[in-house]
Amino acid sequence: MKAKASDHSAHILPLRIYLGVGFALFILTGITVMISFVDLGGWNVTVALAVASIKAALVVLFFMHLLYDNKIYLTIFLTAIGFLAILIIFTMFDTMERGRLYPEKAKPIKPGAAIYEREDSLSSRSVDTTKTDH
Amino acid sequence: MSESHTHPAHLAHHFSDVEQQRESAKFGMWVFLLTEVLLFGGLFMAYAIYRAWNPDMFYNAHKALNIYMGTANTFVLIASSVTMALSIRSMQLDKRKQTIGFLIATLALACIFLVIKYFEYSHKFHVGQLPGKYYSYTGIKGTNPHIFFGIYFGMTGLHGLHVLAGMSAIVWVLIKTVKKKFSAEYYTPVEMVGLYWHLVDLIWIFLFPLLYLIG
Amino acid sequence: MSEAVAEKNYLNDPKGWKSWVFTLDHKRIGILYLASITAAFFLGGVFAVLIRLELLNPGQDLMGPDTYNQIFTLHGAVMIFLFIIPSIPAALGNFFLPLLIGAKDVAFPRLNLASYYIYVFGSMFAVYSIFTGAVDTGWTFYTPYSTETQTSVIPMTLGAFILGFSSIFTGLNFIVTIHKMRIPGMTWYKLPLFVWALYATAIIQVVATPVLGITLLLLIFERVFSVGIFNPDMGGDPVLFQHFFWFYSHPAVYIMILPGMGIISELIATFSHKKIFGYKAIAFSSLGIAFISFLVWGHHMFVSGQSELAAMIFSFLTFLVGIPSGIKVFNWITTLYKGQIHFDTPMLYALSFLFLFTIGGLTGIFLGALATDVHLHDTYFVVAHFHYVMMGGTVMAFLGGLHYWWPKMFGKMYNHFWSVIAMILVFVGFNVTFFSQFILGSQGMPRRYYNYLDQFQPLHAFSTIGSWILGAGFIIMAIYLIHSLFKGRKASDNPWGGLTFEWATGSPPPHHNFKVTPKMTHGPYDYDKVLVEQTDY
Amino acid sequence: MDDTTGSLFMPFGGSTIAGDVDTVFNFILYTSTIIFALVVFGIIFFSIRYRRRGKLALTPDISHNTKLEIVWTVIPTILVVIVFFMGFNAYLKMSVVPKDAMEIKVTGQKWFWSFEYPEAGATTVNELVVPIDKPVKLLMSSQDVIHSFFVPGFRIKQDVIPNRYTMIWFQATKIGEYDLFCAEYCGTKHSEMIGKVKVVSEREFENWLEESSMSGEGMSLSDFGAKLYISKACNTCHSIDGSAGNGPTFKGIFGKQVTFDDGSQAMVDENYIRKSILNPQTNIVAGYQNIMPTFQGLLKEREVDALIAYIKTLE
Numbered sequence A: 001m002k003a004k005a006s007d008h009s010a011h012i013l014p015l016r017i018y019l020g021v022g023f024a025l026f027i028l029t030g031i032t033v034m035i036s037f038v039d040l041g042g043w044n045v046t047v048a049l050a051v052a053s054i055k056a057a058l059v060v061l062f063f064m065h066l067l068y069d070n071k072i073y074l075t076i077f078l079t080a081i082g083f084l085a086i087l088i089i090f091t092m093f094d095t096m097e098r099g100r101l102y103p104e105k106a107k108p109i110k111p112g113a114a115i116y117e118r119e120d121s122l123s124s125r126s127v128d129t130t131k132t133d134h
Numbered sequence B: 001m002s003e004s005h006t007h008p009a010h011l012a013h014h015f016s017d018v019e020q021q022r023e024s025a026k027f028g029m030w031v032f033l034l035t036e037v038l039l040f041g042g043l044f045m046a047y048a049i050y051r052a053w054n055p056d057m058f059y060n061a062h063k064a065l066n067i068y069m070g071t072a073n074t075f076v077l078i079a080s081s082v083t084m085a086l087s088i089r090s091m092q093l094d095k096r097k098q099t100i101g102f103l104i105a106t107l108a109l110a111c112i113f114l115v116i117k118y119f120e121y122s123h124k125f126h127v128g129q130l131p132g133k134y135y136s137y138t139g140i141k142g143t144n145p146h147i148f149f150g151i152y153f154g155m156t157g158l159h160g161l162h163v164l165a166g167m168s169a170i171v172w173v174l175i176k177t178v179k180k181k182f183s184a185e186y187y188t189p190v191e192m193v194g195l196y197w198h199l200v201d202l203i204w205i206f207l208f209p210l211l212y213l214i215g
Numbered sequence C: 001m002s003e004a005v006a007e008k009n010y011l012n013d014p015k016g017w018k019s020w021v022f023t024l025d026h027k028r029i030g031i032l033y034l035a036s037i038t039a040a041f042f043l044g045g046v047f048a049v050l051i052r053l054e055l056l057n058p059g060q061d062l063m064g065p066d067t068y069n070q071i072f073t074l075h076g077a078v079m080i081f082l083f084i085i086p087s088i089p090a091a092l093g094n095f096f097l098p099l100l101i102g103a104k105d106v107a108f109p110r111l112n113l114a115s116y117y118i119y120v121f122g123s124m125f126a127v128y129s130i131f132t133g134a135v136d137t138g139w140t141f142y143t144p145y146s147t148e149t150q151t152s153v154i155p156m157t158l159g160a161f162i163l164g165f166s167s168i169f170t171g172l173n174f175i176v177t178i179h180k181m182r183i184p185g186m187t188w189y190k191l192p193l194f195v196w197a198l199y200a201t202a203i204i205q206v207v208a209t210p211v212l213g214i215t216l217l218l219l220i221f222e223r224v225f226s227v228g229i230f231n232p233d234m235g236g237d238p239v240l241f242q243h244f245f246w247f248y249s250h251p252a253v254y255i256m257i258l259p260g261m262g263i264i265s266e267l268i269a270t271f272s273h274k275k276i277f278g279y280k281a282i283a284f285s286s287l288g289i290a291f292i293s294f295l296v297w298g299h300h301m302f303v304s305g306q307s308e309l310a311a312m313i314f315s316f317l318t319f320l321v322g323i324p325s326g327i328k329v330f331n332w333i334t335t336l337y338k339g340q341i342h343f344d345t346p347m348l349y350a351l352s353f354l355f356l357f358t359i360g361g362l363t364g365i366f367l368g369a370l371a372t373d374v375h376l377h378d379t380y381f382v383v384a385h386f387h388y389v390m391m392g393g394t395v396m397a398f399l400g401g402l403h404y405w406w407p408k409m410f411g412k413m414y415n416h417f418w419s420v421i422a423m424i425l426v427f428v429g430f431n432v433t434f435f436s437q438f439i440l441g442s443q444g445m446p447r448r449y450y451n452y453l454d455q456f457q458p459l460h461a462f463s464t465i466g467s468w469i470l471g472a473g474f475i476i477m478a479i480y481l482i483h484s485l486f487k488g489r490k491a492s493d494n495p496w497g498g499l500t501f502e503w504a505t506g507s508p509p510p511h512h513n514f515k516v517t518p519k520m521t522h523g524p525y526d527y528d529k530v531l532v533e534q535t536d537y
Numbered sequence D: 001m002d003d004t005t006g007s008l009f010m011p012f013g014g015s016t017i018a019g020d021v022d023t024v025f026n027f028i029l030y031t032s033t034i035i036f037a038l039v040v041f042g043i044i045f046f047s048i049r050y051r052r053r054g055k056l057a058l059t060p061d062i063s064h065n066t067k068l069e070i071v072w073t074v075i076p077t078i079l080v081v082i083v084f085f086m087g088f089n090a091y092l093k094m095s096v097v098p099k100d101a102m103e104i105k106v107t108g109q110k111w112f113w114s115f116e117y118p119e120a121g122a123t124t125v126n127e128l129v130v131p132i133d134k135p136v137k138l139l140m141s142s143q144d145v146i147h148s149f150f151v152p153g154f155r156i157k158q159d160v161i162p163n164r165y166t167m168i169w170f171q172a173t174k175i176g177e178y179d180l181f182c183a184e185y186c187g188t189k190h191s192e193m194i195g196k197v198k199v200v201s202e203r204e205f206e207n208w209l210e211e212s213s214m215s216g217e218g219m220s221l222s223d224f225g226a227k228l229y230i231s232k233a234c235n236t237c238h239s240i241d242g243s244a245g246n247g248p249t250f251k252g253i254f255g256k257q258v259t260f261d262d263g264s265q266a267m268v269d270e271n272y273i274r275k276s277i278l279n280p281q282t283n284i285v286a287g288y289q290n291i292m293p294t295f296q297g298l299l300k301e302r303e304v305d306a307l308i309a310y311i312k313t314l315e
């Protein structure tokens, strides 16, 4: 009875895996911070997200044991990611495409918020923040 | 309550064996983590959309965040994830003392995380980099930087609350461990808290580059 | 077994109010939910009657415009968040899911009780908001109106936020229960279809509800800090809120209907005493509907100013939901073929479900088509559509399930004659109330109107009269059901001759559900192999 | 396509798009009716034919029928694809504005519509006057919350959003008056945010435009003010008979003291009225809410003068 009731026929990972993964996460964090100081044009985002995804995968697969556990848990996790992707992508079908027929529909009429127009806050303001300056 | 004389004490009456109980708990926990991902998902969506609309403002505003503190916190949180994982491993090996040590280490790291966060927040409060109508900082160029800070405080604030919740959960399993409620036979709650803690780490792994590195 | 022992059941064992308040028994929690949602339904129903009364004539009759706006908001919010979302899953599902799969309880009884108290707590916020000036935003909380209005939006959104957790926990519990607690031998294809439906529902509950949670948090955040994500004055985009809101609230309409469809599958099979036609098709169409429901939310926003591309995609995907729904309807009808149909009250509700849901669903097609939705959006056509699916669909299924399982839950029969009368009144009253609204709406009568132009008066009056017939039906129902509780004839264990496990135990079931653990000797719908005599009538 | 006479469901349709919309509507209506009839027939027929007679017996094992199932999957699929394309086509027609369309600016605010004819410089409130057979493009935005511009007779509807432009167009085909509704819930007087669309002949339109852009020349100032009191919708909130509305009555206010919600007081004179019209939010009369819209930019100098003159006459 005792043996069967035991909680973990699931296996125990060796110490070096945990330490190794931790070390890898440290290194990856270091790398991603360093890269962020280099201007890669549009690629900064991609690189940062790619590194973050690798880190996330490490955490999920090893710390959270998904690599070894029943694959149903992995399915649940991927389901979450999948629906999140639907949420963001389908919303962007709207927000990124509003100006397709008529560009005036894409932008706010007044881009700046009302707070920047109140006299009290304007007087204390050294930089004009209501305009994009690039 | 039930006819379960042969069953271990931690087995609830409606389960037929320990394995079923443990798997149910784990299954439930993963479904719960799914809901957490989607809860944060809404904020990620707000981030994605406003960033796509105002890339320059996001770029300018993210420079106001302290990248060193952010990096430090990332290291702290990863380290806490390692100690959390190790505490479970020790439990599996029936080394209760070690588990207690690792849990305390995890708590300590979580405290460090919050202290660093506190310094970041208080600096932002001080210079007026606040969400929405309380925003009064003037040094950032671009359209509506207050939205960036709204999202920043929304995301890190909700994450911070999760850290607090995770810490309470850790304290709870710590007490139970000290009271010898767990053993290599039964440590499901520790494992569940571990999963939760890793998720909190996981979310930070994305928050960090999005907010601090690329803005 | 002696008589005295056989009399013990979950209702009287254990005794005392504490044993109810702290109960972990899924059956008792189901009953607590049942009482609460019934109260919520009557509260929402009283608001509905007030709405209809005000709309009897144009101009002011009963209340001023602000009161009216609060009343329809409360009607919508109470009906949706307090009644229909928890209705079937949390009340009937809680009671019967473990019984149907032969389990002693749900996987997490404590979480189950917690979810009930979270429901109560959330409802208190909602009710509190009524006393602090109510809300007047409509149940949809559209920004920027909801960030500006002076009414108590925050208590109400907090209430809905908390209620969301209740729903998440119920869903989570059910998923794990269905995966892990089935008795040996009950494979996925031997699950009763109600269980499949609850499973699909639970998936939507856990995936969609957290997004509602964050939406409401952001709304509160916006109201308190003016963050600027939704508020145009702060540089935000109010339309974005609608994406957030409908990402939950569209799938939510399938949280409402799928369990109802599950009940219908049970009713049709039992009362035509025939194997359900297309078992797998019905089971998988539930999952199909659940999945597609996440891809269509933009059909509530065709005239909101969203991009034409999004409108096109959302419209196309919307139609796809019609196909699995149709598959279900056709399968149910085919099940009747060569059956031995018996028209007990639950079956009458099931047949009216088929009738009304088909109308409601098909009018959804008008709304899913872009050009027609531009005209019909935010008119009474939409109001009629969603009452046909929610009231004509879900509520009919709920009433069917209630009458089907009533003898099991309480061990008593209700009066057959009055139950048929009430059913007829509800059916007729419902159609009178809401069919007229299709015409009103397509003629151009906008919704959420306190006052209207004279040309709409006859149809509005007609609709109001319908609501009285409806109300009469519900009053009769309340009377004979309460009467049955106290004076009802004792019900047998299996009054309808059903084959699923809940009929294999006592009426009402004992505390641990089954006296002997049931065994899979036949499938849930094997009416071609097993004959159980119907004992009632 | 062209206008339609309407049906049990649809009202009379007086725009070029109405016919397209009604075609889609009727197509869905007829096919749905057929499907619904089949469903009901099936229910009733089986219910009668297979009602339980005599003793309960085993029933046949009919678990599925692949051919049948394919039929009822494929036919609805084909139907919905057709409906999608019909609906989408007509929608595109509504969304793509013809090049030669006349532009009118529409502003929605609590709780009235104002229309601006940029070329002529004319403005109206709650009454949109358009020529027949000419495409009209509406460029719309809101001052406060979301409203929705809805003309059932034209089958058009479009939300009007604060700080954003949305647009819609139509071409009227029949002279007459059409109801205009606000279809997006916007608060207390949502149901009163209604107006008229007047379709007139080309010539009448020209005349009307000229008359309304000349700022009441040839009228006395106070007569002109009386006209503006109606046409600028002051009457939706201010009465002239002393009764209370959303705003204080105009009757006899001139020369009186008013008290503001912060306790301060002022004398109602020309300047005060001018300020109240152009910047109503600076002082809020005690007992009222800050809901009066600003008319800055909506009224010309002479129009403000006319309103002042008119209010003066209301003893």
Ligand code: HEA
Residues within 6 Å of the ligand: C140, C253, C254, C256, C257, C299, C300, C318, C319, C321, C322, C323, C325, C326, C327, C329, C357, C358, C360, C361, C362, C364, C365, C367, C368, C369, C373, C376, C377, C378, C382, C385, C386, C389, C390, C393, C394, D035, D039, D075, D076, D077, D079, D080
């Ligand atoms: C129980 C709730 C429920 C259900 C099940 C549905 C089901 C459907 N709904 Fe409904 N809906 C609501 C509740 C529901 N709805 C609510 C509450 C609102 C308004 C919210 C608000 O604004 O306040 C709304 C609003 C709403 C809109 C937005 C209208 C607007 O505001 O402009 C649309 C648009 O596409 C829509 C479409 C549909 C469709 C296509 C289905 C489909 O799932 C229907 C599928 C069923 C069938 C089609 C019938 C059976 C099929 C056959 C018999 C086969 C033959 C079929 C074909 C050939 C197609 N609904």
Ligand code: HEA
Residues within 6 Å of the ligand: C041, C042, C044, C045, C046, C048, C049, C051, C052, C072, C073, C075, C076, C077, C079, C080, C083, C084, C137, C138, C139, C140, C383, C387, C390, C391, C395, C433, C447, C448, C449, C450, C467, C468, C470, C471, C472, C474, C475
């Ligand atoms: C589960 C959901 C549900 C249910 C069951 C109902 C049930 C009813 N609804 Fe509701 N309704 C909504 C959900 C629902 N509604 C939603 C979401 C909205 C949109 C809100 C918004 O715009 O934000 C809405 C809006 C809505 C409107 C439009 C308001 C407007 O836009 O201005 C109307 C108008 O007729 C209406 C009427 C009714 C009626 C007559 C019933 C009847 O079926 C009610 C029947 C019940 C009873 C009658 C109660 C039981 C009997 C008694 C309490 C005894 C006393 C009665 C008498 C003496 C007669 N509803």
Ligand code: CUA
Residues within 6 Å of the ligand: D108, D109, D110, D111, D146, D147, D148, D182, D183, D184, D185, D186, D187, D189, D190, D191, D193
């Ligand atoms: Cu404006 Cu409704």
Ligand SMILES: [Cu+2]
Residues within 6 Å of the ligand: C249, C250, C253, C296, C297, C299, C300
């Ligand atoms: Cu929908």
